[in-house]
Amino acid sequence: MSKxxxxxxxxxxxxxxxxxxxxxxxxxxxxxxxxxxxxxxLTVWATNTLxxxxxxxxxxxxxxxxxxLVVSFYLASLSDKWGxxxxxxxWALLIGTISRMPLAFTHSYTxxxxxxxxxxxxxxxxxxxxxxxxxxxxxxxxxxAGTITGTVRMAFSQGYIFGPMLGAxxxxxxxxxxxxxxxxxxxxxxxxxxxxxxxxxxxxQTSVHGSSKAAGIPSVLIAVFVAALFxxxxxxxxxxxxxxxxxxxLKQSVxxxxxxxxxxSVFELVFMPLGGYFSDKIGVKRFFIIGIACQVLYxxxxxxxxxxxxxIVLQVxxxxxxxxxxxxxxxxxxxxxxxxxxxxxxxxxxxxQTSAVVSSLAMGSLVSVIPLPSTFYILAVFSVISGVMxxxxxxxSAEEMSLKEKLRRG
Numbered sequence: 001m002s003k004x005x006x007x008x009x010x011x012x013x014x015x016x017x018x019x020x021x022x023x024x025x026x027x028x029x030x031x032x033x034x035x036x037x038x039x040x041x042l043t044v045w046a047t048n049t050l051x052x053x054x055x056x057x058x059x060x061x062x063x064x065x066x067x068x069l070v071v072s073f074y075l076a077s078l079s080d081k082w083g084x085x086x087x088x089x090x091w092a093l094l095i096g097t098i099s100r101m102p103l104a105f106t107h108s109y110t111x112x113x114x115x116x117x118x119x120x121x122x123x124x125x126x127x128x129x130x131x132x133x134x135x136x137x138x139x140x141x142x143x144x145a146g147t148i149t150g151t152v153r154m155a156f157s158q159g160y161i162f163g164p165m166l167g168a169x170x171x172x173x174x175x176x177x178x179x180x181x182x183x184x185x186x187x188x189x190x191x192x193x194x195x196x197x198x199x200x201x202x203x204x205q206t207s208v209h210g211s212s213k214a215a216g217i218p219s220v221l222i223a224v225f226v227a228a229l230f231x232x233x234x235x236x237x238x239x240x241x242x243x244x245x246x247x248x249x250l251k252q253s254v255x256x257x258x259x260x261x262x263x264x265s266v267f268e269l270v271f272m273p274l275g276g277y278f279s280d281k282i283g284v285k286r287f288f289i290i291g292i293a294c295q296v297l298y299x300x301x302x303x304x305x306x307x308x309x310x311x312i313v314l315q316v317x318x319x320x321x322x323x324x325x326x327x328x329x330x331x332x333x334x335x336x337x338x339x340x341x342x343x344x345x346x347x348x349x350x351x352x353q354t355s356a357v358v359s360s361l362a363m364g365s366l367v368s369v370i371p372l373p374s375t376f377y378i379l380a381v382f383s384v385i386s387g388v389m390x391x392x393x394x395x396x397s398a399e400e401m402s403l404k405e406k407l408r409r410g
Contacts, residue, residue: 011151011277011280012147012151012273014144018134019197020138021134021152023197024131024152024155025151025155026193027127027155027190027194028127028153028155028159029156029159031124031156031159031186031187031190032157032158032159032163033162033186034159034183034190035159035163036166037167037179037182037183037186038100038179038180038183039163039239040164040239040243040261041171041176041243041257042061043058043241043243044057044254044257045176046060046109046112047244050107050109052109054244054364055364056109057240058240058363058364059360060113061356061360062356062357063120064118064120064356065120066354066357067118067121069120071120072120072122072125072346073347076342077343079126079342080341080342080343085127085129085133086130086198088126089123089127089198090194090195091121092121092126093188093190095118095121096119096122096184097185097187097191099115099116099119100119100180100183100184100187101181101184101185102115104178104179104180104181104184124352125345125348125349126342128149128153128345129341129345131148132145136341145276146275146279146287146328146331147276147277148276149276149327149328149331150274150275150276150323150328151272153272153276153330154268154269154273157272157322158265158269164259164262164265168257218340218343220337220393221347222347224333224336224337224344225348225350225354227386227390228329228347228348228352228386229351229354229358229386230355230358230385231295231325231329231351231386232352232354232355233355233358233359233382234299234355234359234380234382235325236355236356236358236360237363237376237378238302238376238379240360241359241363242257242260244372245373250307252308256308260311260315263315263319264318264322265319266319267315267316267319268319270319271323272323272327275287275291275324275327276328276331279331284335287328288325288328288390289390291321291323291324291325291329292383292386292390294320295321295324295325298317298321299377299379299380300377301314302373303373303374303375303376304373305373305374329348330348333345333347333348334348336393336394362375362382
């Protein structure tokens with residue numbers, strides 16, 4: 001085995017041999033299974049069960065985006081000050097369970113809006129903030145941060161492999177009622193696993209986050225949020241309107257939606273850790289910008305009214321893009337403010353939720369005017385804006401920031 005192969009394999013091995021990394025990996029796998037089971041079908045459920053219009057179906061994501069934005073930033077700042085993530089993860093999983101299971105019994109669009117808004121506060125960003133805490137704490141893993149993050153992010157993709165397929169199967173045999181009930185139970189199962197497996201003595205000490213006590217959100221993190229908002233507006237637009245493209249434009253079944261989303265998730269198993277590894281080698285920022293450029297190309301190609309076979313190929317390509325935007329992009333965001341990991345991670349990950357507002361308004365207003373595939377052009381423009389913004393941001397080390405803080409204080 002060459003040195004390159006050995007470095008790549010050892011980075012993956014760390015995740016499965018270290019208790020802390022393994023606990024997060026398993027947690028994200030179950031979350032991926034839960035979210036992947038219902039999220040691709042949310043707009044289809046809204047149009048079929050709630051009799052919502054295409055715009056209303058996309059607008060379902062808006063309330064939870066706004067709640068997630070407001071609440072998550074405040075709680076992330078609080079977690080940086082406390083130096084603890086577990087309490088926030090527990091509450092987020094509990095709220096997710098409470099908000100999701102009643103969806104199984106509602107036929108009211110208004111109630112669905114309220115329930116999804118309640119579920120806006122999620123555990124995703126806290127898991128990745130915790131992951132970075134462990135990487136910092138375990139000095140030997142710092143040089144493989146990209147590989148470790150990519151491998152752990154792959155856990156969510158593994159859950160998403162089976163989620164859409166399981167979701168389609170459940171819809172065919174038990175309907176959307178059973179789908180939402182099982183999704184809520186999986187969230188509850190994740191909560192049980194966290195309570196059992198994630199020990200308090202594994203948490204980093206508050207001193208690691210000492211500088212996070214400064215009031216306010218750094219301007220660089222506001223810029224990160226805005227730039228990431230445009231990246232994930234593309235991803236949200238894909239999640240919301242690709243299923244409608246497949247079922248309404250191509251006249252395919254719901255099962256085909258599950259297959260296409262599963263194709264992406266399967267190839268993420270390869271690209272997530274591999275993308276993290278190459279980011280460790282060529283630089284996090286360089287790999288991230290390459291990924292955004294590929295996202296631009298993806299949306300341009302998707303807008304060309306492709307047949308089903310062309311969309312399948314593009315879903316493989318999108319798996320590589322996700323390795324940059326979902327995995328490496330988060331490492332890059334953390335490197336921009338290494339003393340406020342909770343805030344940095346939340347600034348990046350909350351953009352995932354909030355981006356639904358942008359994509360639903362942009363695509364929802366156009367879908368009744370132009371053919372649905374053509375609306376993907378606007379997502380390509382969003383990716384260009386994001387790439388330009390991130391290109392001019394500068395990475396900082398924790399040591400560099402500490403030195404500047406000491407000089408500032410005199």
